[in-house]
Amino acid sequence: MHNVGTSIEQWSENPRLYFADLEAEVTAAVIAASADLALVLDGQGVIRDLSIRGPQQTELSDVRQWVGRRWVETVSVESRGKISSMLETAAREAASGGPETGAARPERQVNHPLSGGQELPVSYSVVPLGSQGRVLALGRNLGALAAVQQRLVDAQQSMERDYLRLRHTEARYRLLFEAVDEALLVVDANTFNVFEHNAAAARLLGENSRRIIGRPVIDFLAVPSQAGAQALLALGRNAGRGESDELRLAGNAAPMRMVVSLFRQENASLLLLRLIDLTGPAATAEDRPVSxxxxxxxxxxxxxxxxxxxxxxxxxxxxxxxxxxxxxxxxxxxxxxxxxxxxxxxxxxxxxxxxxxxxxxxxxxxxxxxxxxxxxxxxxxxxxxxxxxxxxxxxxxxxxxxxxVSRRLPADGRSNRQLPRSADQLTNLVGRMPLKDIVGETAELIERLCIEAALELTRDNRASAAEMLGLSRQSLYVKLRRYGIQDMGQGAGSESDA
Structure with a gap:
């Protein structure tokens, strides 16, 4: 291990001892193998040659078109300052004879726009090549890392949305649980101990919350009613639902009816108990027929x-x-x-x-x-x-x-000819129109919007608009007449497209 460490240290301190006699082909092979993306720049920062390593050759076909362009023109606007800074640093190093021996080269991350609206993140370090101003830019493709980071961000946002939705659901449940006048208790299906209750149940049982939670629900019933209630709870646990004819609470002579429903929560079986006062107004309203x-x-x-x-x-x-x-x-x-x-x-x-x-x-x-x-x-x-x-x-x-709803205006005030803003608005047309009509109208709408956008960008220059859209001028005129698109610029009709 000591010999290896010494060897690496000697490489960094005296590279001429080992690499002075390398041929150009060997040097190029080493560069291509050590970097995902290697660029050779001239003194004006123009890319003269490049190398792409590994499977990125099919994924980054756009990179091949960089040769002959200035490096700063291949990156996004916010990355251009970093490119200029790296080129200035390389020029200073070339003028001073190179960087300090053993010094680490700083890396700068930039973004390259690609076709399809995608971006290629690359981390570059630059090395000056001789005194003629040539520069070698060695890049690491950060696309996989960016994709992982994006998935992490998406997962975090999804968790936050689910957590917020869960909190809202819990708040609605709590409000409903406490607002009803009927006494409700949630008990464990195995032990029949009270897990949760609402305010109406506390008033009916005559106990505060601390003395109710954790106690067997049987303890709150009169002794003659306990055996029947025990059988009813067992029935609800096994059959999913049960209802008693009449029972009485301890210290309360009023007859009650207990309705038991089984539900599951977090892999646990729970029972929802409804205690209905057979003499109260709720029972009277529930049991009487509609007049x-x-x-x-x-x-x-x-x-x-x-x-x-x-x-x-x-x-x-x-x-x-x-x-x-x-x-x-x-x-x-x-x-x-x-x-x-x-x-x-x-x-x-x-x-x-x-x-x-x-x-x-x-x-x-x-x-x-x-x-x-x-x-x-x-x-x-x-x-x-x-x-x-x-x-x-x-x-x-x-x-x-x-x-x-045929006369209902759209909520956002859009006209019928505007493009839907989401997939949900397109899927809402299912059942109202055949699929062929939906696809046909959407395609025509997109075509019309693209033509209008091209005319607006070119200030109604028909020749430029046709070239931008990849159409012949005659095809563009046919589509203009089909969609009834009028001149969009004030200078229309002056043959500005000639």
Whole structure:
């Protein structure tokens, strides 16, 4: 090991002893093997030759076009000062006879713009070559490191967004948990110890929070009710849900009903207990049937709604509809829609209704589903649907609230001919237009915007705009007439493109 160290030290102190007789080919091979990117510059900073090592030859094909250009012109604007500084340092070293023996050469990181909007980060160190001003720039490709750093930043931002979303969800849960008047307790499914409770539960049990958390929920029940409650908790743990007929709390003679629901959190099984006072106003409101007057009022409200409302069976066949729905279909008032399948008017095909029914059966509710509604004369209109499934009704049914959005202005005030700003806005067209029409309109829109941008950049110089777009002048004129694009500059018509 000592001999190796001595050898390396001698290299740095007396390089002429070992490298003075190297041929140019050997020196070039050593340079190409030691650097990802090596540039040979003349005294004016123009790149005269370069070398790319390894798999970057296919990735950095743009680099081959640097030969003959000034080095400072191949980097981004913010990196040009670093290039000038490195060239000045190399010139001073050449004038003074070279750097101090054994001194480390500082590296500067610069960015090279590439085609496709990408950038190549490279860390350079420069070495003067003789007294004629030539400079050798040795670079390390930092692309892989930059990609890893970018992935790290993206992961950190994703974690921060998830953490913020989790905090908001927790805040909403806590607000709802504490705001309800019903006593709620969360207990461990294995030990039946209280894990969490709301303020209503503390008032009902007559205990403060410190004396409730961690205690078995059985301790808060009267002795005659404990055996039944124990069996109910075991049933909820095994079957996922259970409900008692009547039980009593310790020191409270009022009859209660306990409803048990199982859920999982962080690989742990928990039980949500609802304690319902059978003599309280909540139970009275829950158990009493809807009066005939209330049912009549609800029917009047639905019929007077400006938005369409449709009630169907679980297969999408219309059971009832309000007048607004028949108005949207341009049908006379009456029972013309009763018994008809909703997909007769809804969506471009039966796919939309099948998607709606599938989601309702799975999730129970659906909000702001965009689709189309065809009138009795086949005229389509843009609508949004919010729907709910009532599976425990007799018979089970689906309710659809339908809103006409064809006259709704865009939220950001954009015209219909402007390019959508995100993929979400393009995907919102699915179901409203065929894929062929979406792709065709988007392609035409992009083509028109590119032509307008080229004319604006060239101040309506048609020849320059055609060259910029890679078109012949005749092809450009054809597209101008197709899209109805007028002269964009004040000097139009003066044949500035001649």
């Amino acid at each position: 005939e007057a209330e049912s009549l009022s609800l029917t009047q409200v639905v019929n007077a709604m400006p938005d369409a409302f449709v009630l169907t069976d679980m297969h999408g066949r219309v059971l009832a509809a309000n007048p607004a729905f028949t108005n949207m279909l341009q049908l006379p008032p009456g029972d013309a829609v009763i018994g008809q399948p909703l997909d007769r008017w809804l969506g471009r095909s039966s796919v939309d209704l099948n998607v709606l029914i599938s989601n309702l059966r799975q999730h129970g509710t659906l909000r702001l589903f965009p689709t189309t509604l065809r009138s009795a004369y086949g005229e389509p209109g843009q609508i949004e649907i919010s729907a709910v499934a009532v599976a425990d009704a007799q018979p089970p049914c689906l309710g659809f609230s339908i809103r006409d």
